[in-house]
Structures are given as structure tokens and as C-alpha cells.
Amino acid sequence: MQIKRRQFLKMAAAMSAAFGLGGFSAPVAAALKSLDPNKIPRLIYLQGLSCSGCSVSLLQSENPSPLSMITDYSQLLFHGDLSAASGRRALEVIDAFIDGNAGDYFLAIEGAIPEAMPEACMFGEKTFASYIEDAAATMAGVIAIGSCATFGGIPAAEGNLTGAVSLPEFYKKRNLKPLMITIPGCPVHPDWVWHTITHIVKVGIPKLNQYASPEIFFGKKVHETCPRYHDFQEEVLAQKLGDEGCLFKLGCLGPDSFADCPTRWWNGGQTWCIDANAPCIGCTSPIFARKRDFPFYRQNGSS
Ligand code: SF4
Ligand code: SF4
Missing domain, CATH: 4.10.480.10 (Cytochrome-c3 hydrogenase, C-terminal domain)
Known part of the structure; x- marks a missing residue:
């Protein structure tokens, strides 16, 4: 089931007015109005040390619906919970983009990274950590989804055995500086993620605070x-x-x-x-x- 763009804009405008989102509603509404279906971002969504709670929260999005968001407003190439492809076929898609030259894509990372125990998160024969490291050379940018990816969260709690680190810490240790946006929350609010993606594509990178999180939500x-x-x-x-x-x-x-x-x-x-x-x-x-x-x-x- 999909909602039409006009319906979405109407609802978005109503919600924005109701919740006093004056500064944000205009650019987002304008962005969605001019959305070019040929330029919707391709997403590879990988989960590390996570409970999948952020994915569940994203699926609770109402305006737009999750289906609309991953078909009309983005193209989801892979998601561990949602993709029909699994096993070797899924790895081929991930490899073609992260280790190949299949084209532009954004990486979305949910969960912390087991720095001291890389084998705790594997995709086929390869570690989650090595995919994230390799992606720095091929992706357009990365979005940390939730507090585990943004700050380490519960997996990085004191005494954790995996040496879990956040995405910013992971790249900093390797002196890698990809375009990165962090969206904390345990879980994330679906609007924070979907509106950020729309903003990136149609308006540009939103203004970020000291934690690289969009000020429109975290200011x-x-x-x-x-x-x-x-x-x-x-x-x-x-x-x-x-x-x-x-x-x-x-x-x-x-x-x-x-x-x-x-x-x-x-x-x-x-x-x-x-x-x-x-x-x-x-x-x-x-x-x-x-x-x-x-x-x-x-x-x-x-x-
Ligand atoms: S009110 Fe506080 S605990 Fe509740 S979702 Fe917002 S930031 Fe998280
Ligand atoms: S401490 Fe601040 S955020 Fe918490 S209930 Fe009181 S006014 Fe609200």
C-alpha cells in the first residue's frame, strides 16, 4: 500500500503545522515535491551489534509508510530483516557496491562495531568491520542509525567483552573521514532517518551539531x-x-x-x-x- 505524494505532502504539512516545525516543513515539502525518481538514493543497510530495535522503529513510520520510503524515496539494496535476497545472493549485492564499482550508494549502519572481537559480526566470510572499512572508499556517505552506531550505546556499556565502538570512533581510529551523519536514539524516531535521507538528496547535507547529528532534530x-x-x-x-x-x-x-x-x-x-x-x-x-x-x-x- 502506497500513499500518493500529494497525500503525503498534505499530511506532512498538517503535522508540521500541528507540531510547530515551521523551519523544517518548507524545505522538506519542497524537496518531496521535486523528488526526481532517477536520483533517489540507494541504501545498503547493515546491522552490527544491535537488537534491531531501530529497524523495527523505522517500520513504524506512518507518513510516509515504510514501503513508500524504501521504494519511492529511496532504493533499499539490502537490509538483513527486509531483503528477500539472502545468503550468497545478498552478499553479491553488498560486494558489488562496497567492494566493486556498481555505483553510488549510501551506507546505513545500525549497531556498534565489535572492535576487539571482529568475528562476533560476520557477513559470509567477511567481518562487519572490514565491510565498513572498505566502504569508506566507495560510498557517497554513511548514516549511523541509532545510539549504538552513534555513541556505542548498550553494546559498548562498561565491561563489554567485544570492545564495541561507535561508527565515528571506528573511522577516527583508522584516520578515515567519510561523509557521516549520525542519528542517535534508542531507538531512532523514523522521521529523523527518513527526513534526513530526503534532505540529503533534495536539499543537501543538513546542518549538523557537534555530534554530526542534524540540528533540525537535535539542535x-x-x-x-x-x-x-x-x-x-x-x-x-x-x-x-x-x-x-x-x-x-x-x-x-x-x-x-x-x-x-x-x-x-x-x-x-x-x-x-x-x-x-x-x-x-x-x-x-x-x-x-x-x-x-x-x-x-x-x-x-x-x-
Ligand atoms: S524523550 Fe528522551 S528518552 Fe524519550 S525518546 Fe526522546 S530523547 Fe529518548
Ligand atoms: S527536567 Fe526538563 S525535560 Fe525533564 S520533565 Fe522537567 S522540564 Fe521536562
Whole structure:
């Protein structure tokens, strides 16, 4: 099932207006309007040390639908969960682009890279790490999908045996400097990924913050646009889960997390963490899940 471009634009405009995305809606709408089907980006999507949660989240996209996004707005050459091709046929496609000269493509990487145990992630006879390294010479650019690829995330938590590293760390160690965009989140919001891809193709590389993440999504902290910010200022602080007011004393990490969740919302605009009375767990932050003593919920003042 596909939605027509006009329907999509209408919905995108309505959502943008509803969520106050003024600065972003115009270029994206213009981009989609002029989308040239001959120039849609080709994507090779590889998963390393990941739980596939980001892939699941991408499949929850509503506007556009995931099917539309990987057929109308991008051409998905390979994805471990979605591709019909498997085994040797899948490897032939990956090899033709990464190690061959089959043409322009973007690499999308979900998950961290097992630097100290490369054999933990294999594609046929070759390691995930060597594919990523080789791709630096042939790809148009790489997009880190989710906090594991962006910052190391849960696979790189203190004490991990695989020596998991993020994509930026991996390339930095090898002194490789491919065009790279990072999209953190555990999981990523589907809009953050699909709109970034559209932006790259039709508008150009979006302005990036200090972590190479698009400022249109990660330019402000959750705290700055949180609807409970007034409660924070007035010191109306929830003392336990379920209380009204700012969740700061319950360990809310909105002050440490760059993301537009308060204006974008999740699950097709149904809700988001703080709307559901759950403190922000900092899933887009570099500190997310890195230390042994990083509980999702905590009393403020204790770690
Ligand atoms: S609930 Fe969290 S993000 Fe919102 S104002 Fe309080 S501390 Fe900031
Ligand atoms: S509110 Fe915080 S924990 Fe929730 S999705 Fe956004 S950044 Fe992640």
C-alpha cells in the first residue's frame, strides 16, 4: 500500500503545522515535491551489534509508510530483516557496491562495531568491520542509525567483552573521514532517518551539531522545549512516578539530551516519554547506558 505524494505532502504539512516545525516543513515539502525518481538514493543497510530495535522503529513510520520510503524515496539494496535476497545472493549485492564499482550508494549502519572481537559480526566470510572499512572508499556517505552506531550505546556499556565502538570512533581510529551523519536514539524516531535521507538528496547535507547529528532534530535539548519546563522553573517537582509536575527529581535526563521529542512526539504523534509520565532516559545522549551504574530511572542526586 502506497500513499500518493500529494497525500503525503498534505499530511506532512498538517503535522508540521500541528507540531510547530515551521523551519523544517518548507524545505522538506519542497524537496518531496521535486523528488526526481532517477536520483533517489540507494541504501545498503547493515546491522552490527544491535537488537534491531531501530529497524523495527523505522517500520513504524506512518507518513510516509515504510514501503513508500524504501521504494519511492529511496532504493533499499539490502537490509538483513527486509531483503528477500539472502545468503550468497545478498552478499553479491553488498560486494558489488562496497567492494566493486556498481555505483553510488549510501551506507546505513545500525549497531556498534565489535572492535576487539571482529568475528562476533560476520557477513559470509567477511567481518562487519572490514565491510565498513572498505566502504569508506566507495560510498557517497554513511548514516549511523541509532545510539549504538552513534555513541556505542548498550553494546559498548562498561565491561563489554567485544570492545564495541561507535561508527565515528571506528573511522577516527583508522584516520578515515567519510561523509557521516549520525542519528542517535534508542531507538531512532523514523522521521529523523527518513527526513534526513530526503534532505540529503533534495536539499543537501543538513546542518549538523557537534555530534554530526542534524540540528533540525537535535539542535535543542528536550528540556528546552518540554511542556513541563514551566513546572521546572516554578519548582513544581514530581516526587514519585505518577505525580504531576517536572520529572527532574525522578532523574529526568531531558536537560542532557538533544532531541525534538517534545514537538515531534512518537508513535504517529500519539505520545512521547514525558507525556506518558516517564522521565526522559537520555536515549539520544552520549552518556546513555555507558556506565554500569546507569539506571533508566533514578532519584535525582543518586546515579
Ligand atoms: S520533565 Fe525533564 S525535560 Fe521536562 S522540564 Fe522537567 S527536567 Fe526538563
Ligand atoms: S524523550 Fe528522551 S528518552 Fe524519550 S525518546 Fe526522546 S530523547 Fe529518548
